[in-house]
Amino acid sequence: MNNDGFVTVQSPDVNDSSILEPTTAAWMAVFSLAMGVFGLLTAEYLPASLLTPMAVDLGVSEALAGQAVTVTAVVAMFAGLLVPGLTRNFDRRVVLLAFTGLMIASNLLVALSSSLAVLLVMRILLGVALGGFWSMAAAVAMRLVPARLVPRALSIIFSGIAVGTVVSVPLGSYLGGIYGWRSAFVAAASVGGLTLVFQLLTLPRMAPRTVSRTTSVLGLLRRPGIGVGMFGCVLAHTGQYALFTYIRPALESVAHVDVSGLSLMLLGFGVANFVGTLLAGWLIERSLRATLVLMPVLVGLAAFGMILLPVQETGLMLLVALWGLAFGGVPVAWSNWVARAVPDQAETAGGMVVAAVQSSIALGAALGGVMFGFGGVTGVFFIAGVVMLLAAFVIASRVRVELPQHGAIAAPVLHV
Numbered sequence: 219m220n221n222d223g224f225v226t227v228q229s230p231d232v233n234d235s236s237i238l239e240p241t242t243a244a245w246m247a248v249f250s251l252a253m254g255v256f257g258l259l260t261a262e263y264l265p266a267s268l269l270t271p272m273a274v275d276l277g278v279s280e281a282l283a284g285q286a287v288t289v290t291a292v293v294a295m296f297a298g299l300l301v302p303g304l305t306r307n308f309d310r311r312v313v314l315l316a317f318t319g320l321m322i323a324s325n326l327l328v329a330l331s332s333s334l335a336v337l338l339v340m341r342i343l344l345g346v347a348l349g350g351f352w353s354m355a356a357a358v359a360m361r362l363v364p365a366r367l368v369p370r371a372l373s374i375i376f377s378g379i380a381v382g383t384v385v386s387v388p389l390g391s392y393l394g395g396i397y398g399w400r401s402a403f404v405a406a407a408s409v410g411g412l413t414l415v416f417q418l419l420t421l422p423r424m425a426p427r428t429v430s431r432t433t434s435v436l437g438l439l440r441r442p443g444i445g446v447g448m449f450g451c452v453l454a455h456t457g458q459y460a461l462f463t464y465i466r467p468a469l470e471s472v473a474h475v476d477v478s479g480l481s482l483m484l485l486g487f488g489v490a491n492f493v494g495t496l497l498a499g500w501l502i503e504r505s506l507r508a509t510l511v512l513m514p515v516l517v518g519l520a521a522f523g524m525i526l527l528p529v530q531e532t533g534l535m536l537l538v539a540l541w542g543l544a545f546g547g548v549p550v551a552w553s554n555w556v557a558r559a560v561p562d563q564a565e566t567a568g569g570m571v572v573a574a575v576q577s578s579i580a581l582g583a584a585l586g587g588v589m590f591g592f593g594g595v596t597g598v599f600f601i602a603g604v605v606m607l608l609a610a611f612v613i614a615s616r617v618r619v620e621l622p623q624h625g626a627i628a629a630p631v632l633h634v
Contacts, residue, residue, distance in 0.1 A: 243363040246420040248371045251358065252378040253413040254318055258348050259382025261325055261406045262290050264390045271399040276334045283334065286341050291576055293345025294352070298572025301350035302565035310358055310424035313350070318414045320347040325407035329400040352572040356553040357564035361424050366503070368557055373499025373550045380495050380546055384488030438560060438567055443618035447559060450613040451552050451571060452578050454514045457605035458545055459582030460589070460598060461521055468524060468595045469538070475531060483535050487542035494546025501547065502554050507619045509551045511610050516544035518606030521599045549575075555619060 265272065265286040273283040305313045324343040331337035359371040393402040439445045461468075469475055469483055501509045520541040524534060552571055560567040582602075589597040 240362060240364055243367050243371070244420070244422060245363075245371075245374075247362050247417075247422060248359070248374050250413065250417040250420045251314070251355070251375045253409075253416055254314070254321075254351060255375055255378025256382045256385075257318070257321055257378075257406065257409045257413050258344070258351060259379055260386040260389065260409065261321060261344055261403075262287065262348060263383065263386040264402050264406060266386070266390070268390045268394045268399040268402060271394055272337075275399065276331075276337065278334045286328075286337060289338050290341045290345040290348065291579065293342050294349035295573050295576035297346045297349025298353040298569040298576070299349075300569075301346070302353050302569050305350070306565075307426055309426065310354065310361065311421045313354070314358065314421060315414065315417055317347040317351050318410060318417060320344065322407050322410035322414065325403045325410060329403040329407070349569075349572050349576075352575075353569035354565055356557045356568050358424070359553075360557055360561075360564060362422075369502035369506075369550070369554050370499040372553050372557075373496050373502075373547075376550050376553070377492055377495045379549060380488060380492035383491070384485065438563060438570060441560070443616075444559060444567075446612065446616045447555060447618070448570065448574055450510070450609055450617050451555075452574050452581075453605055453609035453612060454548055454552075455575050455578035456582040456585065457514065457602045457609060458517060458548065459579045460586035460602040460605065461517070461541070461582075463583045463586045464590060464595055464598045465538075467590075468599060469534065471595050475534075479531060483538050486535055486539045490539040490542035491546040494543040495550055496546075497543070498547030498550040502551060506551065506554055506558065507614070507617075509547060510555065510617065510619065511614045513544045513547045513551060514606040514610040514613070517541055518603040518610070520544065521603035521606065525596050525599045555617075558619060 265283065269280045269283045272286075273280045276283065320343045324340050324347070327340040327343075328337050331340060355375055356368075356372060359368050359375060363371045389405070390399075390402045393405055439448065465484070465487075466480065469480055475483065498509060498513075501512075520537045523529070523537045527533070527537075529537065553568070556567040556571055557564055585605075586598045586602065589601050593600070
């Protein structure tokens with residue numbers, strides 16, 4: 219054991235280099251990362267609830283104002299691929315604090331923006347922070363807790379996704395209606411400020427370590443089992459986002475719910491999603507394969523149930539909650555898969571997952587749009603349900619989830 223509370227483990231799978239695994243869990247640091255996720259997701263989705271006042275104030279159409287979300291997603295995809303290599307020589311604590319600083323700066327400058335062009339440039343900063351953080355999440359978790367606790371740590375970190383998704387839209391609508399749309403971004407910057415202070419107090423120093431040469435994304439995809447694993451990841455997220463894009467018209471057409479009923483169902487989805495994120499950590503500690511397979515199966519069954527079963531409003535609410543519960547575990551499960559499948563290149567692999575998820579969002583929305591044109595909501599939910607079940611089949615039959623062989627630990631990391 220060294221002075222930082224780590225033990226040195228010899229791992230033949232990483233060229234016999236010394237790898238440090240923490241002997242105790244830094245749970246406060248883990249919670250500070252969850253706060254960072256919450257702030258990033260809240261900031262990313264704020265424009266969705268503020269499009270009309272933003273468009274009026276800036277003198278543009280709502281469609282153009284909506285590009286504030288698109289720009290962030292596109293930049294996040296490329297940042298996830300590039301950031302691991304560009305920051306490999308820096309202390310990971312410094313890098314994480316820099317991402318939080320970018321989030322704060324983006325929100326404050328968006329609140330001060332005088333034109334759409336300036337606003338979009340400021341949203342680029344948020345995209346860099348978002349993509350960079352996602353690419354590092356699994357690798358940093360492996361530095362903060364012992365290997366056996368990584369699933370639990372990631373479930374806590376990614377619980378910020380569910381909370382941010384639930385909070386961002388009502389928060390934006392409420393503050394925007396009372397104080398104007400700019401106040402919502404000031405509030406998001408304030409959350410970022412609190413997060414920065416908490417991270418300064420809790421994140422340990424994580425000096426960069428080089429145990430092997432950096433492998434490109436294409437190099438990782440050539441490794442046995444990685445390409446088919448990423449295919450399963452893309453399928454699972456494509457089906458989910460094809461469904462989620464059309465959740466409102468589906469609920470309105472199937473059960474003819476009013477606005478208050480719709481809001482209640484969406485709230486139930488968010489709460490169930492949060493519970494599913496935490497539950498996933500417990501499930502993954504017992505079987506990663508079962509978790510990877512079970513989650514898309516449940517989402518697919520919920521989708522079929524919503525269009526095929528003669529459910530009323532209560533039954534529909536239960537199916538929506540099941541959907542939210544199941545999908546809550548998907549990001550956690552795939553982050554854990556990366557940590558196990560590519561432990562020596564966790565950050566590069568994390569960036570690969572970021573790119574896969576962001577492209578799946580676009581692909582899922584496009585697939586849903588095509589099917590909506592041909593078969594309406596029923597067509598969307600049928601095809602997306604098929605995609606989710608196909609994802610489960612591919613994962614169950616082809617994706618490798620075993621730990622590294624030859625006694626290597628589950629948590630060696632490159633440049634982390």
